[in-house]
Amino acid sequence: MNPAPRKIVVGITGASGAPYAKRLLEVLESRVESHGDIEVAVCLSSTAPEVWALECGGDVRDALRGRFPMWGMRDYTAPFASGSAGWNAMVIVPCSMSTVARIAHGISDTLLTRAADVMIKERRTLVVVPREMPLSIIHLENLTALARAGVVIQPAMPSFYGKTKTLAQAIDTVVGRTLDQLGLSHSILKRWGDKDVTDTERETP
Numbered sequence: 576m577n578p579a580p581r582k583i584v585v586g587i588t589g590a591s592g593a594p595y596a597k598r599l600l601e602v603l604e605s606r607v608e609s610h611g612d613i614e615v616a617v618c619l620s621s622t623a624p625e626v627w628a629l630e631c632g633g634d635v636r637d638a639l640r641g642r643f644p645m646w647g648m649r650d651y652t653a654p655f656a657s658g659s660a661g662w663n664a665m666v667i668v669p670c671s672m673s674t675v676a677r678i679a680h681g682i683s684d685t686l687l688t689r690a691a692d693v694m695i696k697e698r699r700t701l702v703v704v705p706r707e708m709p710l711s712i713i714h715l716e717n718l719t720a721l722a723r724a725g726v727v728i729q730p731a732m733p734s735f736y737g738k739t740k741t742l743a744q745a746i747d748t749v750v751g752r753t754l755d756q757l758g759l760s761h762s763i764l765k766r767w768g769d770k771d772v773t774d775t776e777r778e779t780p
């Protein structure tokens with residue numbers, strides 16, 4: 576018997592970094608098609624469409640309609656608004672400091688923050704991909720509160736040790752590590768230990 580599908584919510588907020596969300600959804604969609612072992616739903620904050628339009632172009636709702644189930648911002652009838660529906664994991668990418676603050680203080684004022692609250696109370700997987708620069712003490716304290724509650728803080732900080740050359744590769748260093756946190760296998764990033772990564776020209780001591 577196949578394992579039960581894993582149900583994953585992807586939340587998108589109005590922080591810079593919509594291309595990370597776009598790429599994560601592309602990879603999850605192809606996983607649904609190739610393996611059929613996950614179910615993916617999307618929820619947006621009110622600011623997400625504005626930032627997506629600036630950074631990816633077009634209307635995010637048009638881009639995702641028909642590909643993923645979506646609910647209105649205050650539609651608390653969505654299944655993942657309740658712990659009993661058994662959604663296993665949520666990723667918030669990119670995650671604004673406003674959303675971090677609201678989740679850290681238990682303010683479930685939208686479907687997105689409610690879904691995050693459910694993940695925390697049910698001790699399920701919540702991965703946030705925060706983006707801000709620099710981080711104030713308020714941001715850091717709110718992120719610390721989330722980390723203490725078991726949330727994975729997965730900063731939108733690309734790595735370059737895999738001989739990253741293009742923007743797409745840089746995006747994949749963040750998206751790939753996010754997929755790792757969901758326990759989903761992939762090959763979109765080069766890992767430390769891969770032969771062509773660790774082969775460097777070293778000075779002879």
Ligand SMILES: Cc1cc2nc3c(=O)[nH]c(=O)nc-3n(C[C@H](O)[C@H](O)[C@H](O)COP(=O)(O)O)c2cc1C
Nearest residue numbers: 588589590591620621622623671672673674706707
């Ligand atoms: C183009 C643009 C980029 C933004 N980038 C960030 C960002 O990187 N981080 C952040 O915390 N807020 C950023 N903001 C501000 C948030 O959109 C704003 O605080 C909003 O209230 C967040 O609400 P939400 O978390 O419900 O989406 C940005 C806004 C715009 C218009």
